[in-house]
Amino acid sequence: MPAPRYRSRSKKRKHVTTPGKIxxxxxxxxxxxxxxxxxxxxxxxxxxxxxxxxMHKVSKSKRRPNRMYGGYYCPSCLSKRIKTVVRKSLEIIEE
Ligand SMILES: [Zn+2]
Known part of the structure; x- marks a missing residue:
């Protein structure tokens, strides 16, 4: 019987014969x-x-894009959000 963590069939299995023919x-x-x-x-x-x-072997700059909200929002969504925030702030100033 395999150890509990290996009982899942979602893990890929490979049958191997060791040098001692086991x-x-x-x-x-x-x-x-x-x-x-x-x-x-x-x-x-x-x-x-x-x-x-x-993942920790990879340098930090390669783990996520180096911009604000990098690794959380995609670049197009981030630019949209920045535009909406700036436009809302301009509306407040004009009023
Ligand atoms: Zn997005």
Whole structure:
């Protein structure tokens, strides 16, 4: 019986014979999904699809786009939001 964490069938299995001729199963780790924009749900392509420790091997500038709300909003949604905020602030000043 495999350990509880390996009982899920969603993990990929590979049958391996060790140098001592013992049949074993090697389990692959889960992948990660694409990171998505919080507003429109489109994929933010610049963010690498890596798990925790591997993600920390990548430099911080490559982990997310280097702008405000980088890695949270896609560039088009961010520009729309900035425009709406600026236009609302201008309306308040004019009144
Ligand atoms: Zn978006």
């Amino acid at each position: 049949a074993k199963i090697h389990y692959k780790k889960h992948g990660t999904s694409y990171k998505k924009c919080a507003s429109c749900g489109n994929i933010i392509k610049t963010i690498p699809r890596l798990r925790g420790p591997n």
